Amino acid sequence: QQQVKQSPQSLIVQKGGISIINCAYENTAFDYFPWYQQFPGKGPALLIAIRPDVSEKKEGRFTISFNKSAKQFSLHIMDSQPGDSATYFCAAAKTGANNLFFGTGTRLTVIP
Amino acid sequence: KAGVTQTPRYLIKTRGQQVTLSCSPISGHRSVSWYQQTPGQGLQFLFEYFSETQRNKGNFPGRFSGRQFSNSRSEMNVSTLELGDSALYLCASSLDGGMSTGELFFGEGSRLTVL
Numbered sequence: 001q002q003q004v005k006q007s008p009q010s011l012i013v014q015k016g017g018i019s020i021i022n023c024a025y026e027n028t029a030f031d032y033f034p035w036y037q038q039f040p041g042k043g044p045a046l047l048i049a050i051r052p053d054v055s056e057k058k059e060g061r062f063t064i065s066f067n068k069s070a071k072q073f074s075l076h077i078m079d080s081q082p083g084d085s086a087t088y089f090c091a092a093a094k095t096g097a098n099n100l101f102f103g104t105g106t107r108l109t110v111i112p
Numbered sequence: 113k114a115g116v117t118q119t120p121r122y123l124i125k126t127r128g129q130q131v132t133l134s135c136s137p138i139s140g141h142r143s144v145s146w147y148q149q150t151p152g153q154g155l156q157f158l159f160e161y162f163s164e165t166q167r168n169k170g171n172f173p174g175r176f177s178g179r180q181f182s183n184s185r186s187e188m189n190v191s192t193l194e195l196g197d198s199a200l201y202l203c204a205s206s207l208d209g210g211m212s213t214g215e216l217f218f219g220e221g222s223r224l225t226v227l
Contacts, residue, residue, distance in 0.1 A: 034215075043116070043202050043218030044155070089155060098143065098168050100216065102155035 003027060004092050006103025013110050019077040021106045023090035026071065030092040034100070035064065035075050038087045047088070048075070080110045114139065116205050116219035124225045130191040133222045137184050137205030144186040145216065146178060149200040158201075161186055162208065190224075198226045 006023045013019045023033075034049035050057045050064040050073065057064045063076040077084055090103040117136040125131050137144050146158040157170040161180035178188040184205075190197055200223050204216040 036218075041220065043204075043220050045218065046215045049215075091155075098160040098162070099145065099157040099170065100155075101157070102147075104154040 002104070003101040004090060004103045006090050006106060008106060009104070010107045011109070013080045013108065015080060015082060015110055015112050017080050017110075019075075019080045019084070019108055019110070021075045021088055021090070021108075022072065023074065023092075023103050024070075024072045025092045025101075027092070027094075027101075028071070029094050030101075031095050032093045033064070033066065033073050034091050034093075035062075036089045036091060036102075038089065038105075044089060077108075080108075082110045082112050084108060085110050116203055116217050118201075118203050118219035118222050120222060121220065122223045122225075124227060125193050126227050127193055127195060129193050130189060131193060131224060132187055132189045133201055133203075133224075135186045135188075135203030135205075135219060137186070137203075138217055141205035141207055141217070142184055143206045143208055144180055144184065145204045145206075146186070146188050147202045147204065147218075148172070149202055149221070150198075155202070158188065193226045195226050198224060200224075 004025050035047045036044035037047045038044040048059050048062050052068045061078045066073045087105045087107050089105050091100040093100045119134045143162045145160040147155050149155045159169045164180045175191045180186045200221040202221045204218045
């Protein structure tokens, strides 16, 4: 059973456009929601993370929006660049736990 | 400082064999987690070690095992390999493993192919 559902599976965006990736979870005990970025041949790297006490977190061109009542969160990449082309994974965990539940990933391609 | 180091990076085995993968965490990190990454199932948690003790285990058969040494280095072992074990095995280290500190640092993985 997939604890975190992620969509879309793939996404193609023009340079300068906005990339939006959505995730949903079921377990209300989750209270830590990170996004990881993975380039081919590399391991995932933490991009940005949010806890449910805030509805939005922004770091540079990357923003997480969080809707606790809907149990959904999303990643917005503003002014998308070809260098952003990678696979993005959302994840969820409980504070104090030591394992992340990952979404299935979104392959983002930014066209120049 | 040096990142998470995994060895070997690539290996090919045949069904029925066993394999041992190694992970050296970031200096000072005491928690090591292992994840399996496949195109079909994505990233799935295998187990986590902290101070040489397994604290948590994912939903994998007993053929998958691991251990952690006093210097925090970790190994995972897969016995009686099956074709479905072909995957990228990722090691991640963190200060204490708990999400209170948040970040997991992943290595580049060991890509296992089972023929």
